[in-house]
Amino acid sequence: MxxxxxxxxxxxxxxxxxxxxxxxxxxxxxxxxxxxxxxxxxxxxxxxxxxxxxxxxxxxxxxxxxxxxxxxxxxxxxxxxxxxxxxxxxxxxxxxxxxxxxxxxxxxxxxxxSVADDAVPEDEELVGPENDPDHQRQAGSSAGTSFDGPTDRTTTRQVRREQAALKQRLRELGKDICALCGRSIPADLLVAAHIKKRSKCDEKERLDFDRVGMLACLLNCDALYERGYISVDRGGKLLISAKVEGSPELKTQVKLLLEGRITPWWTEERERYFEWHRTHVFLQML
Incomplete structure (x- = not known):
């Protein structure tokens, strides 16, 4: 208060x-x-x-x-x-x-x-009824949320030109193993995750392939790290936010797969990127 x-x-x-x-x-x-x-x-x-x-x-x-x-x-x-x-x-x-x-x-x-409903990948543009100037909401509808007009719209967006090269380099380093949960995952279910949010990296940091990124699986870890439910402490121990306590299913899954793990991706050279995530993104609840 x-x-x-x-x-x-x-x-x-x-x-x-x-x-x-x-x-x-x-x-x-x-x-x-x-x-x-x-x-x-x-x-x-x-x-x-x-x-x-x-x-x-x-x-x-x-x-x-x-x-x-x-x-x-x-x-x-x-x-x-x-x-x-x-x-x-x-x-x-x-x-x-x-x-x-x-x-x-x-x-x-x-x-x-950012709240969950607002979230889109960093290189995507969110277009929907709430921010589309061509769309008119129907007032007084009793049928719930309504939508009219075309479902597709042409937009322009920036493309991460380095992303494919980054993922290739991370696969060479990581052997298709998720840096966070340690499971061997098919390559199409792994992403080149930025340890420090890409939008906050300068050009030199974005090209620091061996240190700025890690492989994270789409099954759980990429979203949990991106949202700040997990992070990496100095030395590589995974940090789990108290926020997971609010969902029994999430708590069970996170503790089963991630609690007590030490990621081999932590190094002194990567620490400054992990530290940025801990201080800006990790949900360190009081």
């Missing part, structure tokens, strides 16, 4: 009132984003805030309150945030701020806050 004071001349009031359930919140300190969560509910209660937290130097209390869910630890350096928000390297980060549009989307991706 958190709260916001009205601020000097009520500077925070209109911003605080814009918070809604489902919005994500990031906390900053020590030159990094260190905590992320999702707003569950927002309310105003001056008496409760004063009882919990007292008054500040302006004789104000943190009365614009909100409760957070899915709170997890992250460690995203401010240097990665600055270009997204258009800040200079000398910008002072303080106060309560709200970002929308492209800035919010950039922060969401950087901190792995």
């Amino acid at each position: 958190w709260g916001v004071v009205p601020g000097k001349n009520g500077a925070n009031v209109s911003k605080a009132k814009r918070l809604q359930a489902g919005d994500f919140v990031l906390f900053y300190g020590d030159k990094k984003l260190y905590l992320a969560g999702t707003v569950a509910v927002r309310w105003e209660n001056q008496a409760l805030a004063e009882r919990l937290w007292g008054l500040d130097h302006r004789n104000q209390t943190w009365e614009y309150m909100y409760a957070l869910t899915d709170v997890r630890q992250i460690a995203v350096p401010i240097e990665e945030v600055q270009p997204l928000l258009g800040w200079s390297a000398k910008a002072v980060v303080q106060g309560f701020n709200i970002y929308e549009g492209a800035k919010a989307a950039g922060l969401r991706e950087l901190c792995n806050l």
